[in-house]
Amino acid sequence: MLKKILFGLSAFVVALLLGVGSAYFMLANAQKSGGIHSGPWATSTSFGSPDASMYVRARVALFGLLALDKKETIYFIANEDSEGEALSGSCTYKLVGTPLAARWWSITAYAPDSYLIPNEAKIYSIAQTTVKREEDGSFIAYVSPERHDGNWLPVRAGEAFDLTARFYNPDASIYDDPSKAVLPTITKESCK
């Protein structure tokens, strides 16, 4: 009898570890951002959608709960710079771009826990209505722990971060083919 209980219990414990462990591994290693790329930026068109797979739905719940459907808003996330290197709060990055093709847009920096990054200046994003533009309408922004003149997104030294670009009411061309979306380049300028 004891043998049978141990047989069943050991099988259940191993299955529990494998089942929960494999779920954690798949979600932790899957990109937060989805599989469609435009430079260092990535997205998925099924965020927030009732058509999303259960894996996308679980990832959205963990990394972007209450996302909107793609026709309402498209979210692009960058975890790396334009050279493919992971974004680090110990470096200074230069973002160069043109206004995003949407009715309203913003670019926000998030800590690894997906919350806003504490900073004395209380600056968390650059947005359509507040971004300082160049004469030709384009914009340049710096992402760094030290204050910069002009558009500046503060991050924490020694900590990873990511950037989220939100396209509210994107142009139809963006949700039809997000890989053709024009987003800022992210160039590493220096590191400490």
Place this chain on the structure above:
Amino acid sequence: MTTQSPEMAKVKRLVIWLIAVIIMADIIHVATIWAIPRVIMSRVMTVVAGNSEANVMAHMQRPDETSRTVVRPSPDLAYSICSLDLSKGAVHVVVPLSAPYSSVALYSSATDNYFVRNDRDTDGAPVDIVVVGKREPIPSNLPPSTTLIESPTDKGLVLVRRVIENDESFPALDEMRRTASCSTIKG
């Protein structure tokens, strides 16, 4: 008739054990992935309902680094939220909208965004909807000129997003968003 050797019996038990592990691990894996959005959404609804009752509109503080109820808050938006419990009856939601962008979105308890209207869709007019549960009766006293929306789940959320153009515009936006309502229809 052949008798099974002790070694064969051990191998057979091991094979049965492995098959049992694989089947149970598959079930637990799928159950975990399925449960994650529902557990997280339930926690968010509990937190929201903890601050106010279900079917009542609540207005969140401007997002900053202390905003930790929902991941990835947008610092450029003023949020209002209503935790829906449609088992108590249909819910009437009326929200005035503002430029340059505002929207009213409905989410099921599985996190799906099954309805959204923005200020461009309504030409700036308020969103006026009645949300009813899938198995709940449609109220006989529906307000005129309202739109009926069927929710796939009895519990869920209404989330209002309102762009804050700059710091100076926030007080007027805040005043406007406080006129929004979310209330159970009696009868």
